[in-house]
Amino acid sequence: MDFSFSPEQDQLRAQARSFLEKRFPAARLAEIAKSTDGWDRASWPELARLGWTGASIAEAQGGAGLSFVEEAIVFEELGRALYAGPYFSTVALALPALACAPDLLAQIASGALTAALAANGSVAARRSGDRWLLRGETDLVPDAGWVDAFVVHARGPDGVGLYLAERHDARPAIRVLDTVDVTRRLGRVTFDDDPARLLAAPPAAAKIIAATRRRALAALALEAVGVASHALAQGVEHAKSREQFGRPIGTYQAVSHKLADTYVETELARSLAYWAAWCIAEDDGQAELAASAAKAYAAEAAVAACERVIQVHGGMGFTWDHPLHRYYKRALWIESFDRSGAAHRADIAEVLLGG
Amino acid sequence: MDLRDGPEEAAFRATLRTWLEANVPSGLRGFRGWSGPAAVALGREWSKRLAEAGYAGLTWPKEYGGAGRPWRYQAVYLEELARAEAPQHLGVIGLGMAGPTIIAHGRPDQKARYLAKILSAEDIWCQGFSEPGSGSDLASVRTRVDLVGDHFVVNGQKVWSSYAHIADRCILLGRTTAASEKHEGLTYLIVDMKSPGVEVRPLRQITGEAEFNEIFFTDVAVPKENLLGEVGGGWRVAMTTLSHERGTFGFALQGALDVAVRKLVALARERAGTDPLVRDRVAREWIDLQALRYTNYRALARLERTGTPGPEGSVAKLRWSEANQRLTKLAIEIIGQEAQVAEGDGAPAYWRHQQLRSRGNTIEAGTSEVLRNIIAERVLGLPRSR
Numbered sequence: 173m174d175f176s177f178s179p180e181q182d183q184l185r186a187q188a189r190s191f192l193e194k195r196f197p198a199a200r201l202a203e204i205a206k207s208t209d210g211w212d213r214a215s216w217p218e219l220a221r222l223g224w225t226g227a228s229i230a231e232a233q234g235g236a237g238l239s240f241v242e243e244a245i246v247f248e249e250l251g252r253a254l255y256a257g258p259y260f261s262t263v264a265l266a267l268p269a270l271a272c273a274p275d276l277l278a279q280i281a282s283g284a285l286t287a288a289l290a291a292n293g294s295v296a297a298r299r300s301g302d303r304w305l306l307r308g309e310t311d312l313v314p315d316a317g318w319v320d321a322f323v324v325h326a327r328g329p330d331g332v333g334l335y336l337a338e339r340h341d342a343r344p345a346i347r348v349l350d351t352v353d354v355t356r357r358l359g360r361v362t363f364d365d366d367p368a369r370l371l372a373a374p375p376a377a378a379k380i381i382a383a384t385r386r387r388a389l390a391a392l393a394l395e396a397v398g399v400a401s402h403a404l405a406q407g408v409e410h411a412k413s414r415e416q417f418g419r420p421i422g423t424y425q426a427v428s429h430k431l432a433d434t435y436v437e438t439e440l441a442r443s444l445a446y447w448a449a450w451c452i453a454e455d456d457g458q459a460e461l462a463a464s465a466a467k468a469y470a471a472e473a474a475v476a477a478c479e480r481v482i483q484v485h486g487g488m489g490f491t492w493d494h495p496l497h498r499y500y501k502r503a504l505w506i507e508s509f510d511r512s513g514a515a516h517r518a519d520i521a522e523v524l525l526g527g
Numbered sequence: 528m529d530l531r532d533g534p535e536e537a538a539f540r541a542t543l544r545t546w547l548e549a550n551v552p553s554g555l556r557g558f559r560g561w562s563g564p565a566a567v568a569l570g571r572e573w574s575k576r577l578a579e580a581g582y583a584g585l586t587w588p589k590e591y592g593g594a595g596r597p598w599r600y601q602a603v604y605l606e607e608l609a610r611a612e613a614p615q616h617l618g619v620i621g622l623g624m625a626g627p628t629i630i631a632h633g634r635p636d637q638k639a640r641y642l643a644k645i646l647s648a649e650d651i652w653c654q655g656f657s658e659p660g661s662g663s664d665l666a667s668v669r670t671r672v673d674l675v676g677d678h679f680v681v682n683g684q685k686v687w688s689s690y691a692h693i694a695d696r697c698i699l700l701g702r703t704t705a706a707s708e709k710h711e712g713l714t715y716l717i718v719d720m721k722s723p724g725v726e727v728r729p730l731r732q733i734t735g736e737a738e739f740n741e742i743f744f745t746d747v748a749v750p751k752e753n754l755l756g757e758v759g760g761g762w763r764v765a766m767t768t769l770s771h772e773r774g775t776f777g778f779a780l781q782g783a784l785d786v787a788v789r790k791l792v793a794l795a796r797e798r799a800g801t802d803p804l805v806r807d808r809v810a811r812e813w814i815d816l817q818a819l820r821y822t823n824y825r826a827l828a829r830l831e832r833t834g835t836p837g838p839e840g841s842v843a844k845l846r847w848s849e850a851n852q853r854l855t856k857l858a859i860e861i862i863g864q865e866a867q868v869a870e871g872d873g874a875p876a877y878w879r880h881q882q883l884r885s886r887g888n889t890i891e892a893g894t895s896e897v898l899r900n901i902i903a904e905r906v907l908g909l910p911r912s913r
Contacts, residue, residue, distance in 0.1 A: 173536055173599055174529050175821065176828035181528075241528055408907045423910045425896075428903035435902055436842050443821035444814070450530055465814045517810035518803070524792050524813055525799075525806060 175446070177245070185245045191222065192253035198495040204256050205354045205498065211256040211318055220283025225263060233274055234281035240387070244449035247391045251398025254502055256355035258286045258315040264391035265289035265314070268384045269323045269334040272371040276336070287336075288319040289384070290361050297326035297335055297368065304328070304370055306337055306344075306363035314509075316359025317348035324368065325381070331374035334381070337366050353501040385510065386463040390452050392506045393445040393466035396474035399503050400438040403474070406496065407431050407481035427484055434477045441470035461523060468516035474503035530824065532603070540603050543582070547611040550576055555614050567693050570617040574648030577616050583646040584622060586775075591630060591642045598830050602778045602823070609782025620690055621645035621652035625698045625717075627771040632715075632756045632764050641696070641717070653694035655685040655718065655742055656765065662687075663897045665700070666709040666762065670744065672701035672716060674751070674758065679716060681724075681747040687891070691727045691740035694720050699744075700765050703758055713761035717753040724748075734883045770836060776892075777823040777843030781816070784847055787881070788816045791854050794874060799861050812854045819846055838906040845898045848888035855882035 177185070195215065196204075204212055219225055227242045229235025236242070243263060250259055262280060266287035270276040279285035293310030306326050313322070321338040337344060344366045351357040372380050408431055411422030421427050448466035451459035478500035482489035489496050507513070532540055554569050577583050585601045587593020594600070608615060616622055626645045629637055644650040661667045670683025681701060691697065697718045704712035718725070724747035729737035756764040791809060799805040826839035858878040859866040865875045866882075889895045903909045 173532055173602075173824065174828055175824035176832070177528060404907075408909065411909055420910050422903070423912050425900070425903075425912050428907075428909045428912060429896075429899045431907055431909065432899040432902040435907060436845060439839070439842055440815070440818035440822055440846065443825055444818050446528075446825070447530070447817065447821040450528055456530075462817075465817055469814050469818060514807060517807050517814070520810040520813060521806035524809060525796050 175450075177241075181242060181245060184242060185249060187222070188224075188246055188249035189252070191218075192249055192255065196253050196255065201254055201256070201355070201495060201498060209318075210348075210354060210357055211258070215255075215257055216286065217283045219257070219259065220281070224259070225283055226277075226281025227263075228267070229277045229281045233277040235277065240390070240453040241449050244390070244394050244446065244453075247394035248398040248401075248445070251395030251502070252402045254355060254399070254402070254498055258288060258318050260356075260388075260391055260395065261288040261315040261319060262286045264388045265384060266321075266323045268380050268387060269371045270336070272334070272380075273336070273369075285321060286315075286319040287321045287323055288313055288315045289325075290316075290322045290337075291325045291381075295324055295326040295363055297324075297328040297333060297370075299329075304335060304368045305365045306335060306368045307365055309360065309362045311360050312349075312358045313361050314356060314358055316346050316361055317357060322361060323371065324363070326368070328370075328373065331377075332381075333373045333377045334371040335368040336371050337363065337368040351505075353498075353505040355498065356502065356505055382460075386448075386452055386459050389463040389467035389510060390445065390448040392509055393441070393448055393463070393470035396467075396470035396503060396506050397438065397442045397445050399499050399506070400434070400441060400470070400474040400477035403477040403481040403496065403499050403503075404431065404434050404438055407434065407477075407484045410481075410485055421484070430480045430484060434480050437473040438477060441466070441473040444469050461520065464516040464519055467510070468513035468520075471503070471507040471509075472513050475500070475507050478503050536599060536603055539600055540607060543604065543607045544610070546580060546582075547607060547613055550580070551611055551613040556612055567617070570614065571648050571651075573614065574617040578647045583616050583618075583648075584626065587626065587630065587642075587646075591626075591638060592646050598775055598827055601775045602827055605775060605778040605782045606785075609785050612786055615779065616648065617690075617693075618645055618648050618651050620654050620694075620698075621650065621696075623776075624654060624768045624771055625652040625696070628698065628715075628755065628764060628768045629717075631767045636752070637717070637755070650695040651690055651693055653688045653691040653697050653720070653740075653742075654768075655688060655691075655697045655699035656768075657687045658684060659686055663894055665765070666713070668700055668702060668713065670699070670701040672699075672703050672714045672749075674703070677751055679714075679749040679751065679754070681716070681718065681744040681749055683744050685742040685744070686730070686739075688727075688740045688742055689738055691720070691742050692729050692737070696720055697725075697742065698755075698768065700761050703761075710762040712759050713765070714758050715755045715761035715764040716749050717755060718744075718747065718749050719753075722747050722749065732884075733886065734880055775827070775830075777819070777826060777840055777847075780843055780847035781819050781823050784816050784819060784850060787851060787854055788812055790877075791858055794858055794861055794878070805857070805861060808853075808857050812850060812857070815846065815850045819843060819850070838902060841893070841898045841901050841906075844893060845895055845902075848885075848895065851881075851888050852885045855885045858882065 223236045224246045226235030227238045231237040266289055290310035290313045292312050295306050295308035297304050297306055324335045324337055325332055326335050345362040346359050348357050348359045411427050412420055414421050444466040448462040451462040482496050488494050552569055581594055584593035585596050589595035629641055658668050673680045697720055699716045699718045701714055702712055703714040724745040726743040728741045730739045731737050795809045822839055829837045859882050862875050866879045904911055
């Protein structure tokens with residue numbers, strides 16, 4: 173029993189934090205948010221060079237041969253830095269399906285390929301000669317405007333399979349939606365007999381879909397922990413320096429106890445998120461339950477952390493110029509993904525109490 | 528990072544589990560508190576049995592009769608005790624507070640005299656810290672400790688002392704110099720509870736039982752050799768006592784919550800049907816329990832690395848107490864009006880008792896308000912509120 177990170181893992185975290193703090197200070201985040209692209213494209217090859225895109229990819233495919241625990245560290249730090257880019261899409265959502273094709277894994281590890289998951293909607297796949305054609309529409313696709321390819325849930329002759337549709341010549345048709353969190357936009361992707369490659373047919377596809385969901389929930393729990401930690405640090409800093417009635421506002425318990433509660437919830441969320449990460453890395457039997465619990469708890473903790481810290485900042489916290497709203501919007505994005513906390517708890521109740 | 532038991536921990540756990548199945552006295556299964564003399568007699572017998580099997584003082588150094596094991600074994604021990612719904616050793620104050628303080632600050636003759644009897648439960652200890660005027664503000668204690676000739680004389684009143692009604696000895700924090708600064712002038716003594724002038728009055732709680740006591744000291748003579756640390760140096764000794772209270776305390780709380788959540792799930796299965804609001808609240812409590820469990824594991828890893836408990840102890844106590852209040856309330860809501868009937872010993876009476884008892888959880892061993900102050904000031908580094 174040892175619930176701690178190894179010195180190498182601590183080093184990975186320190187490296188990630190220092191790189192991201194230098195690369196994405198608050199002013200840079202604001203610039204990125206305003207840009208048409210919505211992300212810093214130049215950062216992707218840097219992430220690949222740091223070994224983050226291929227952290228869990230085998231060394232034979234150009235990866236680092238590590239586990240989800242290392243990816244977990246990166247997710248938490250990217251959450252803390254409010255990273256704008258398709259890391260969550262590529263590494264959490266697309267990677268399990270891409271693992272069916274070793275050539276694609278090498279491209280992910282090298283940074284040559286980014287991918288998103290198109291899972292919400294109705295897409296049909298039909299065979300045409302030696303390839304597949306996709307037709308239909310998927311909605312609320314994270315990072316749709318930024319990626320090189322889509323992993324698509326599409327209904328083929330035997331049921332739902334996983335297909336890879338690469339982007340070229342402005343196909344498939346993508347409409348990037350005006351999303352509350354502008355640094356992680358959602359999009360609508362329309363396929364009109366676009367060619368695709370079959371990655372996994374049923375029943376293998378169903379297993380990959382379930383594993384992907386667990387990874388995504390755990391990854392978002394970790395991002396949420398990063399978001400909450402950053403918000404808490406901002407709140408503490410403000411409570412120490414802002415003075416009213418002649419004293420720092422952090423001396424008032426109405427303020428300090430809010431921050432203490434935020435600390436407690438953030439730490440509990442962190443414990444759940446690390447538990448889920450370990451379960452996924454080890455393919456433990458509790459992985460699904462742990463990922464659900466971690467996502468439900470951490471997302472709500474991150475939202476509450478941002479709300480409390482906005483309150484602690486007073487009017488300034490409510491302004492567009494202050495970076496807090498960006499963290500709040502990311503927390504809300506995370507909370508909305510997949511299902512609400514209540515829906516996850518309903519799943520957990522079913523395991524505990526029966527149907 | 529590995530959340531599984533290592534081979535030695537797994538073997539320890541398996542042996543302990545089998546041992547508990549064979550050895551927990553039936554009268555103590557589903558234990559609810561050391562209320563009557565019969566329970567106390569059983570408790571002494573049970574504690575002796577634990578000590579003989581080597582389960583008392585797991586983390587104490589071998590030279591003092593302990594098992595000299597790393598903290599993780601104490602965690603496994605507390606988890607397994609909870610799993611078996613078996614009570615802890617009756618001498619928890621001695622094992623967790625007085626003993627480690629004597630090991631840290633005691634003279635060789637004090638160690639020889641007290642430690643072995645703590646393990647064997649021959650001596651039960653209580654704590655004389657809080658006073659009517661000094662609850663959260665411990666440094667303001669007013670009980671007088673005066674050196675008169677070759678002995679100390681103690682005068683004053685202590686309160687909220689668990690086990691005082693059955694205790695043989697008391698760790699007492701009193702004041703030697705009235706005029707000095709609060710933390711200076713405090714003196715830490717070991718008091719024999721059978722000394723003339725010591726009077727224990729049980730305090731009846733809102734549950735109707737008496738687990739806590741008032742202790743009155745009237746001209747109690749305490750031999751000079753019962754001093755722990757130095758005259759006027761009691762605060763430092765008291766801090767050792769309190770830090771040990773936080774060591775693996777979280778695991779004891781987690782164990783208690785584990786039992787409570789298990790019983791809540793059984794109750795909800797039986798009585799709550801498909802009510803989605805109840806199901807949501809049960810799931811919340813289950814998630815909170817897991818959060819507490821894995822926070823304890825993180826704290827344990829840090830404790831083993833650094834040797835000192837981190838701030839997670841405050842986190843565990845704060846969250847456990849609030850969780851226990853919520854879930855016992857949920858249980859009596861599920862039961863409905865039947866939970867108002869005080870007779871019988873089935874589920875309604877159990878939960879009614881647990882719910883009333885839980886109101887003390889956010890007050891005893893550090894109020895939630897003080898714990899939030901500790902987190903704000905010592906963990907987050909916010910300026911002091913006073």
